Amino acid sequence: MLAGAMEQKNKIHPHKFTLWVGIGSILMMFAGLTSAYIIKRNQVNWETFELPVAFWWSTGAILASSITLFLALRSFKERQVHRYRMLLISTLVLGLLFIVLQIVGFANIWAQGITFTGSVSYSFLYTIVGLHALHVLGGIIALIVMLFKAYSAKVRNYSVVPVELINTYWHFVDILWIYLLAFLIFIR
Amino acid sequence: MSSVVTAPDTTGHVHDAHHDHAHQESFITKYIFSQDHKMISKQFLITGIIWAMIGGLFSVLFRIQLGFPNETFPFLEDILGHWAKGGKISPEFYYALVTMHGTILVFFVLTAGLSGTFSNFLIPLQVGARDMASPMLNMLSYWFFFAASVVMISSLFLQTGPAAGGWTVYPPLSALGDASPGSRMGMDLWLGGMALFIVSSLLGGLNYITTILNMRTKGMSMTRLPLTVWAMLFTAVLGVLTFPVLFSGVLLLLFDRNLGTSFYLSDIVIAGKILPNEGGSAILFQHLFWFLGHPEVYIIILPVMGVVSEILSIYSRKPIFGYLAMVGSLFAICILACLVWAHHMFVTGLNPFVGSIFVLLTLLIAVPSAIKTFNWLTTIWRGNIRFTPASLFAIGFVSMFISGGLTGIFLGNSAIDIHLHDTYFGIAHFHLVMGVAAFFGMFAGVYHWFPKMYGRYMNNTLGYIHFWFTLVGAYCIFWPMHYEGFAGMPRRYYDYQNWESFKMFGGLNEFISIVAIITYAAQLLFVINFFYSIWKGRRVKDTNPWKANTLEWTTPIKPGHGNWVGEIPEVHRWPYDYSKDGHDFIPQTTPIGKDESSH
Numbered sequence: 001m002l003a004g005a006m007e008q009k010n011k012i013h014p015h016k017f018t019l020w021v022g023i024g025s026i027l028m029m030f031a032g033l034t035s036a037y038i039i040k041r042n043q044v045n046w047e048t049f050e051l052p053v054a055f056w057w058s059t060g061a062i063l064a065s066s067i068t069l070f071l072a073l074r075s076f077k078e079r080q081v082h083r084y085r086m087l088l089i090s091t092l093v094l095g096l097l098f099i100v101l102q103i104v105g106f107a108n109i110w111a112q113g114i115t116f117t118g119s120v121s122y123s124f125l126y127t128i129v130g131l132h133a134l135h136v137l138g139g140i141i142a143l144i145v146m147l148f149k150a151y152s153a154k155v156r157n158y159s160v161v162p163v164e165l166i167n168t169y170w171h172f173v174d175i176l177w178i179y180l181l182a183f184l185i186f187i188r
Numbered sequence: 189m190s191s192v193v194t195a196p197d198t199t200g201h202v203h204d205a206h207h208d209h210a211h212q213e214s215f216i217t218k219y220i221f222s223q224d225h226k227m228i229s230k231q232f233l234i235t236g237i238i239w240a241m242i243g244g245l246f247s248v249l250f251r252i253q254l255g256f257p258n259e260t261f262p263f264l265e266d267i268l269g270h271w272a273k274g275g276k277i278s279p280e281f282y283y284a285l286v287t288m289h290g291t292i293l294v295f296f297v298l299t300a301g302l303s304g305t306f307s308n309f310l311i312p313l314q315v316g317a318r319d320m321a322s323p324m325l326n327m328l329s330y331w332f333f334f335a336a337s338v339v340m341i342s343s344l345f346l347q348t349g350p351a352a353g354g355w356t357v358y359p360p361l362s363a364l365g366d367a368s369p370g371s372r373m374g375m376d377l378w379l380g381g382m383a384l385f386i387v388s389s390l391l392g393g394l395n396y397i398t399t400i401l402n403m404r405t406k407g408m409s410m411t412r413l414p415l416t417v418w419a420m421l422f423t424a425v426l427g428v429l430t431f432p433v434l435f436s437g438v439l440l441l442l443f444d445r446n447l448g449t450s451f452y453l454s455d456i457v458i459a460g461k462i463l464p465n466e467g468g469s470a471i472l473f474q475h476l477f478w479f480l481g482h483p484e485v486y487i488i489i490l491p492v493m494g495v496v497s498e499i500l501s502i503y504s505r506k507p508i509f510g511y512l513a514m515v516g517s518l519f520a521i522c523i524l525a526c527l528v529w530a531h532h533m534f535v536t537g538l539n540p541f542v543g544s545i546f547v548l549l550t551l552l553i554a555v556p557s558a559i560k561t562f563n564w565l566t567t568i569w570r571g572n573i574r575f576t577p578a579s580l581f582a583i584g585f586v587s588m589f590i591s592g593g594l595t596g597i598f599l600g601n602s603a604i605d606i607h608l609h610d611t612y613f614g615i616a617h618f619h620l621v622m623g624v625a626a627f628f629g630m631f632a633g634v635y636h637w638f639p640k641m642y643g644r645y646m647n648n649t650l651g652y653i654h655f656w657f658t659l660v661g662a663y664c665i666f667w668p669m670h671y672e673g674f675a676g677m678p679r680r681y682y683d684y685q686n687w688e689s690f691k692m693f694g695g696l697n698e699f700i701s702i703v704a705i706i707t708y709a710a711q712l713l714f715v716i717n718f719f720y721s722i723w724k725g726r727r728v729k730d731t732n733p734w735k736a737n738t739l740e741w742t743t744p745i746k747p748g749h750g751n752w753v754g755e756i757p758e759v760h761r762w763p764y765d766y767s768k769d770g771h772d773f774i775p776q777t778t779p780i781g782k783d784e785s786s787h
Contacts, residue, residue, distance in 0.1 A: 011402055014321035018398045021428060025390055029432035032479065036436065036451075036472055045454075045467035116449065120467040123449040127440065 013161055016168065023172050026135065030128070030176065034183055037124045041187065047119040048188045051181075052108040055129075058101035059181060062136070065094035066174045069167055076163045085150050091170070092147060095140045102133045125184065132180055136173050142166050213749070221331075223323035224749040228330050229308035230641060233634070235337060236301020237715060242341075243292030248708050250285045253277045255701025257683045257694075271349070279682045280369050283352035286680060287370065288344070290355030291378065295385055296340070298488040298626045300333050303389075303427070306491055306633055307396045307420040309641065313740035314414050316405025316759065318750045321398035325391045332388035336381045343377035351378035354680065356477055359452035359470050363444040366458050379442050386431045386438070393431075396424035405739070407759035412776065414738050414763045415508060418515050419494025422522045423487050430483040430526065437476030444468070471536050478529035485622045486525040489589075490518060492629025493560060496582045498763075499632050500564055502736045503579035504571025505772060507764035510563040517556030524553050534602040535609045543602045550600035557593055561586060572767070577651025581632035584659050585625050591663075592621025595670065610680075613673025616666045624662045631658075631714065638718075639733050643746040644725030650717040654710055661707030668696050737763045737775045 040046065072087035106126065110116075116126045146166060213222075222228060249268075252261065253276070260275035271281035308326065312319055320326045343350040352370020353361040357378065365372045400413070400421045440451040444465075452473045453465035501508045508514060530538060530546040538546075564586050573579065595617040598604050608614060631654075638646050677690050684690040684697065732741040739759070743751050757777045765774040769785060 014398050014402045017402050018321055018325070018394045021394050021397050022390075025394070025428045025432050028429050029436050032433035032436035032476055033440075036440070036476060039472060039475065040451075040469060043467075043469060116447065120450055123443065123451060127443065131439075 015161060015165060019165055019168055023169070026172075027176075030131070030180070033124070033128050033131070034180075037121075037128070038187060040120055040124070045120065047121050049109065049114050049121060049125060051184060052105035054101045054105035054108060055181065058098045058105065059177065061094050061098045061101060062174050062177055065091045065098065066171050068094060069170050073160075073163050073167050077160060079158075081150070085147070088143065088147050088150055092140065092143045095136060095143060095170075098136060099133055099140070102129060105129075121188075128180060128184070132173070132177055135176070139166070139170050139173055142169070221327060223319070223327045225308045225312050225320050225323065225326060226641070226747070226749075226751075228326055229305050231330050232301060232304030232308060232333070233641075235334065236297050236305060237718065239292050239296040239301060239337065240711075241715065243289050243297060244708050244711060246285045246289040246292070248705055249277060250282055250289070251701040251704045253282055253682065254684075255698040255704075257685050280352060281349060282682050283354075283368075283680070284349045284370050284374070287352050287354055287357075288340075288350050291340070291351070293623065294355060294484065294488070295382070296333075296337060298623070298630075299427075299484070300385070300388065302488065302626065302630055303396075303420070303423055303491050304330070304333065304392060305630075306416070306495060306637075307392065307424065309637065310414075310416050310740065311396055311399050311420060312403075313640075313743065313747075313751060314417050314738050314763075315400055315403065316408050316739050316756045317399055317403040318752070318756065320395045321403055322395055326395050329388050329391035329395065332384050332391065336384035336388060339377050339381035339384060343374045343381070346373050346377070348372040348374060350374040356474075356481065357441070358477075359441060359444065359473050360456055363441055363452050364456070364458065364463075365445065376442075376445065379438050379445075382438055383435065383442075386435045389427050389431050393424040393428040396420055397428065400424075405756045405759060408776075411512075412759055412762045414494075415497040415511070415514055415518075416491075416494035419490045419492075419497075419518055422518045423490040426483045426490070426522055426525060427487050430480040430487075433476055434480035437473055437480075440476075441473065471533070474533050474536060475529070478532045479526075482529040482532065483525040485618070486521055488622055488626045489629075490521065492585065492626050492633075493518065495629050495633040495636075496564065496585045497567075498738070499578050499582040499636050500567050500586075501764050501766060502636075502734055503576060503582070504568040504573045505766045506567055506571040507766055507768070508563070509566040509569075510559070511762065511764065513559050514563055517559040520556040521553060524549060524556070528553065528600075531600055531602070531605070534605045540602070547600060547602050551597065553600075554593075554597055557589075561590060561593075576635065577646070577648060577655055578632045578636035580652070580655045581628045581635065584655065585628035585632065587659075588620050588625035588628055588662065591667075592617055592619070592625060596621060607676075608673055610678055611673035612669040612677050612679060615679050616669035616673060619666050619669075620662070624666070628658075631655075634718070636734065637740075638721065638725075639728045639745075640740055640743075642722050642725070643728050644721050645728060645733075646721040646725060647717050650713050654713045654717070657710035657713075658707060661703050661710060664703040665700050665707065668700060672696065732775075735773050737765060737773055739776060742775065742777055 068087050068090040072084050072091060075081075075084040075087055106129075109125075114122050114125070116123055143166065146162065149162075218224075219227065222231070249264075252264070261272075262275040264272035264277060265275050268277070268281070271278055277285070308320070311317075340350075348369040350370065351357065351362070351374045352368060353375065357375070361367045361371055362375055363371075365375070400417055404413075440449070443449040444451050444453055448465075450465035450468040452470050453463065453468040454470075456463045456465060497508055497514060528546060528550045530542065531550045534543055534546075568583070595613065599608060599614060599617055635646055635651055638644070672690075672693050675689070675693070677684065677693060684693060728745050731743070731745055734741070739757060742757050744753060759776045760779045761774065761776055763776050766772070768774060769781075
């Protein structure tokens with residue numbers, strides 16, 4: 001029931017606003033975890049760790065995916081359907097690549113003895129990176145839905161809002177990853 | 189009324205029929221998987237009432253043990269089976285009762301039941317929106333709450349019983365299944381239920397914030413919002429920012445329990461067996477828990493503050509005193525709420541310097557609280573007060589808030605708290621200021637908005653009886669507990685007769701228990717009144733029975749999905765123009781007259 005919103009132009013779309021508040025909420029969850037990490041780090045028995053190289057590759061993948069998704073939005077606005085579809089697929093592939101590289105990274109450090117239950121610091125590493133990957137997976141599911149819509153002949157809705165929503169969310173998980181990476185590098 | 193200021197005519201005429209013929213609703217879409225904010229609000233309210241009956245009954249059961257520790261009651265064994273062998277509640281079940289009483293009342297009744305009911309019902313109606321920003325998310329919010337309820341209720345039927353480590357579920361007790369019967373499956377279901385509950389709260393909160401900031405009708409500037417809506421906005425912001433932190437804490441606890449991590453565990457020996465967990469900190473959980481846990485008490489009390497502000501103004505026929513100060517103090521409470529969590533942890537070995545900062549921030553809360561109390565009293569001062577059940581409960585709220593709030597100044601002071609921590613003094617404090625006060629506000633809200641919800645009135649006589657029993661009962665139950673706390677009587681003990689120093693409270697405990705049972709019985713009057721009035725109450729004939737200014741009273745008596753017939757009315761003024769320029773009340777939809785004085 002968006003009639004109320006339609007009656008008032010000039011205002012941010014309610015779904016976009018909801019997403020922003022939701023992003024604030026997700027941020028607080030990570031703030032909780034990272035501040036718990038900082039408190040725990042200052043106590044005894046803290047083991048440091050090296051991040052796997054795969055995390056750098058995954059960073060490249062998610063940065064690239066943000067660019068492709070941004071371009072997809074632009075193509076959508078310019079009504080270039082074919083390009084829009086291709087860019088959406090590229091984003092999806094890069095997103096999946098990100099997840100795969102995170103799993104590869106986990107496998108590498110696990111082999112080095114950095115296991116989930118090995119030390120509290122390792123548990124934090126797996127929890128924080130894992131939760132972030134789950135949020136990327138949520139974005140991937142949304143991308144798949146968008147892709148179905150982009151190929152469905154039945155959908156004749158040219159609203160730009162969903163494309164903008166997925167853009168905002170995707171850039172958010174991208175920036176969140178950069179923050180978490182920097183956090184895990186500098187605060188060990 | 190000297191000149192006529194009637195309900196606005198933007199709705200055309202009083203129209204009682206369901207106007208939303210555009211989408212025909214089946215029974216399932218109308219009453220069960222409804223996306224109408226009003227129906228979702230009723231779902232929250234009725235689920236909340238059922239939870240309150242269960243949670244209240246638990247308190248009656250453990251009060252029987254506390255009041256009559258040396259007696260047996262065979263009927264208890266008939267009802268509870270092995271939990272009350274020989275007619276006496278077992279210690280394990282006593283702890284489960286205490287834990288579940290706290291969990292149910294704090295989260296399921298006074299968070300979901302309260303915010304879920306009034307935010308859902310009032311936000312769209314009072315800001316002038318046809319529904320929430322996302323009715324779908326709103327529906328999901330209720331069903332996540334329902335799922336959380338099912339999980340939590342199912343834990344009551346486990347062989348080992350529900351969670352029994354206190355509603356704060358501190359590790360290591362909560363993190364180790366072998367620690368006690370209540371730390372087994374019951375604890376897992378508690379955590380699972382809470383995770384679902386948090387999702388429900390977040391979905392609700394997102395919707396409330398977006399709807400308030402984004403979907404107000406024409407002319408409804410922020411300074412024209414009723415204080416109910418302001419209060420619900422701050423409540424939702426607090427919830428959205430703090431519940432995720434509890435989620436983090438709960439997640440780590442689940443990992444500790446089930447996956448072998450050691451976030452909260454270190455150097456633990458159970459029955460001579462040394463556990464492998466090392467490097468964790470139980471205090472870390474307390475930080476994460478109370479970062480939500482303290483704002484949580486404001487999530488409970490803020491909506492009620494809004495409701496009471498609105499009701500006091502309406503029933504004393506006076507504008508609210510200090511509107512902006514009310515909003516400002518809500519904001520100040522909201523900020524301070526997030527900065528005081530460690531005052532629950534003064535006895536954890538917290539650095540006394542850090543403690544002193546938390547003392548300062550905690551005592552600062554007295555300032556906005558005092559502003560609000562002053563403003564409520566000045567609002568009703570020399571007003572033309574109508575003593576209905578709604579206004580009596582609102583005044584009762586102020587009384588409870590003062591009585592309970594003053595003891596908060598004692599407890600917020602670390603030097604005194606070290607003596608009073610975990611005694612009955614704390615129980616008395618938070619039950620009065622947060623528990624009973626919130627219930628009073630909730631009752632006030634239900635009596636006041638019932639005509640809008642169901643198109644019928646609740647019975648006044650039953651309402652008055654309910655009020656007096658509850659007011660006297662609440663004070664008789666909780667006032668004596670202050671003295672027990674001063675004497676050092678600790679909370680959560682099963683039987684105080686084992687300590688020579690607490691034997692003198694045997695009679696007092698018996699008195700408290702008897703009053704608790706009577707007060708619980710008095711609540712049944714409310715429940716009977718509520719359900720009876722839904723179907724048999726006196727019908728509402730006037731769209732604006734309380735002669736109030738806010739927008740919900742400009743809708744038809746029983747509004748359909750979409751709330752207003754035709755256009756949504758435009759707003760021209762704030763909602764508190766009572767007894768102004770010779771008018772008893774001037775609805776928000778009435779344009780400002782040329783020579784009208786400013787408020």
